[in-house]
Amino acid sequence: MEKKLDKFHFPLFSVLLVLVGIGLVNLYSALDMWGETAMSHLFWSQLVSVGIGSLFFLVFAFLDYRIWERLTWGFFGTGLFLLILVLLIGDVRGGHRSWLGMGGFSFQPTELVKFAMIVVFAKYFADRPLPDGYGWRELFLPALLMWVPFLLVIAQKDLGGSLFFPLIFVTMAWLARIKKRTIISGLVLAGLLGFLSYQYGLKDYQKDRLKNFFDPSHDVRGSGYHLLQSKIAVGSGQFLGRGYLKGKINKLRYLPAKHTDFIFPVLAEEWGFLGCSVVLGLYLTLLVMGIQIGTRARERFGAFLSFGVVALLFWQVVINLGGVLGIMPLTGVTLPLLSYGGSSMVTLLGAMGLLLNIHMRRFLF
Numbered sequence: 001m002e003k004k005l006d007k008f009h010f011p012l013f014s015v016l017l018v019l020v021g022i023g024l025v026n027l028y029s030a031l032d033m034w035g036e037t038a039m040s041h042l043f044w045s046q047l048v049s050v051g052i053g054s055l056f057f058l059v060f061a062f063l064d065y066r067i068w069e070r071l072t073w074g075f076f077g078t079g080l081f082l083l084i085l086v087l088l089i090g091d092v093r094g095g096h097r098s099w100l101g102m103g104g105f106s107f108q109p110t111e112l113v114k115f116a117m118i119v120v121f122a123k124y125f126a127d128r129p130l131p132d133g134y135g136w137r138e139l140f141l142p143a144l145l146m147w148v149p150f151l152l153v154i155a156q157k158d159l160g161g162s163l164f165f166p167l168i169f170v171t172m173a174w175l176a177r178i179k180k181r182t183i184i185s186g187l188v189l190a191g192l193l194g195f196l197s198y199q200y201g202l203k204d205y206q207k208d209r210l211k212n213f214f215d216p217s218h219d220v221r222g223s224g225y226h227l228l229q230s231k232i233a234v235g236s237g238q239f240l241g242r243g244y245l246k247g248k249i250n251k252l253r254y255l256p257a258k259h260t261d262f263i264f265p266v267l268a269e270e271w272g273f274l275g276c277s278v279v280l281g282l283y284l285t286l287l288v289m290g291i292q293i294g295t296r297a298r299e300r301f302g303a304f305l306s307f308g309v310v311a312l313l314f315w316q317v318v319i320n321l322g323g324v325l326g327i328m329p330l331t332g333v334t335l336p337l338l339s340y341g342g343s344s345m346v347t348l349l350g351a352m353g354l355l356l357n358i359h360m361r362r363f364l365f
Contacts, residue, residue, distance in 0.1 A: 007360045012289045016337075016352050019282050020050060022267075023338035029245050030259040030266045030340075042259060042340055049342035053349030060353030065361065069301050072123045076145075079116040082109035083152040094332075096158045108343040110161040113149045115347055117165055118172075118308030120145055125176040126300035133179040142169060160331035164315060171311040172304060226262070229254045230324045233265035241272030259340040261332055264324050279338070283317050286352075293359045302358045309351045 027046055031039040068075070082100065086109055091099040099106045124142050146169045153162040170186075178186075233249035242248065247269035249255055255262050268276050287310055294306030313336055320335040322328030334341050336348050 007362075009289070009293075009356050009359045012286070012293075012352070012356060012359070015282050015285050015289070016349075019279070019286070019337045020349075022279060022282075023263075024050070025244075026263060026267050026270075026338060027259060027340055029247065029270060030250060030263060032245060033251065033253070039259070045342065046340055046345070049345040050349075052342070053346040056346055056350035057353035057356075060350045061356045061360075063357070065302060065305060065354055065357045068119045068305070069123055069126075072119050076113075076116045076120050079109060079113035080148060080152070083113060083149060083156075085109075087152065087155055090156070097156045098153075098158050098161065105342075107346075108161075108341075110149075110153050110156075110158060111343040111347040113153075114164050114168070114312060115351060117146065117149060117168060118305065118312065118351075121169060121172045122301055122304035122308055125172060125304050129300065130177070133177045133182075134173060135179045135182050136185070139173060139178070139182070142173070158332075160319070160333040163319065163331065163333070164312065167315045168308060168311045171315070172308055175307050176304070226256050227324075227326055227330060229256070230262055230265045231326055233262075234268040234325065237269040237272040237276075239273045241268070241270045241275055244270055246270060260334050261320070261330075261339070262324055263335050263339045264321060267338070283313075287314055290355050293355050293362075296362055297358050298362050302361070306355055306358050309355055312351065313348070 024043075024046065028043055031043050033039070086097060086100055089100070090097045091101055091106060093099060098108050098110060100109060121142055128138065130138060146165050150162050150165040153165070229249060233247065233255055236242065236249060237247075245251075247266060249269055250258055250266045255265055258266050264276075267279065271278075290306055290310035290313070294303045294310065297303040297306060316333060316336045319328065319331055319333040320339075323330040323333065334344055336344065
């Protein structure tokens with residue numbers, strides 16, 4: 001234990017600690033309605049999630065990460081079972097059947113399966129090194145495994161959550177090296193699937209989100225209202241912000257889902273460009289540290305695990321910020337470590353512990 005602590009990645013731990021702290025402070029403001037306490041229980045619930053996530057962080061940081069290589073298929077199978085269970089007895093919230101209730105607690109199995117998918121891809125690419133690159137034949141099995149949870153999450157009507165499975169797969173496959181002709185044919189196939197999904201797969205409200213992305217004035221009183229208020233909140237913060245607990249767009253309830261999907265506009269309005277730059281700098285630092293840990297890992301499984309965790313964090317930040325800033329269509333994806341959400345917090349803190357573990361064990365074997 002002493003040797004492990006000597007190699008403890010204190011910079012990564014410090015950045016993570018600051019981000020979680022900022023998230024709690026910002027969440028308190030998002031839930032505080034100028035003295036009203038109707039939503040205060042959500043803040044205490046998030047504190048409990050941080051506590052549980054911290055335990056997972058410690059377990060994942062000090063338990064040999066190579067155990068996941070032996071548990072890969074059992075872990076993945078358990079995740080799929082939970083996704084099927086959600087479809088049968090899951091709770092419906094916001095139009096999504098994505099939660100399993102256990103006593104007074106509930107969680108989203110999708111978050112667990114994201115991590116399980118990273119483990120599956122890491123084992124596959126670690127066991128099959130191909131210096132010349134992967135073609136469709138070699139990518140068929142992991143792609144098939146990716147489609148199973150993807151379709152199960154789509155069946156839950158959680159489009160945002162389903163996006164992470166192909167994104168993580170493509171990112172890790174690209175890092176493993178894909179043949180050029182496979183990349184070209186893959187882009188063509190992705191374009192075709194995107195067109196067919198828009199024509200026959202998307203619901204009307206999802207199509208409206210795309211229309212609002214291409215034309216912000218499409219329906220500012222209806223489907224475009226969320227994005228419009230988000231932009232107003234971000235812009236009104238200017239350089240230094242209005243001040244903590246003083247965001248008018250936030251406090252006057254113009255921002256929808258401001259403790260989940262739209263947590264960043266709350267931060268932008270109260271802390272301005274300066275505060276947003278600090279948070280984005282912390283995210284960037286965390287991503288760079290994760291990449292460095294992956295490139296310095298002693299074996300392929302640890303390297304691909306690191307890159308998978310980085311991919312999960314990267315895409316969640318990009319999709320959320322892109323949506324609330326109008327750079328990408330809205331998808332309902334939360335901002336990691338800042339948005340309210342126990343399942344996401346626990347999973348991400350556990351994943352960060354895994355990064356720390358891979359870093360420390362680089363010096364032990």
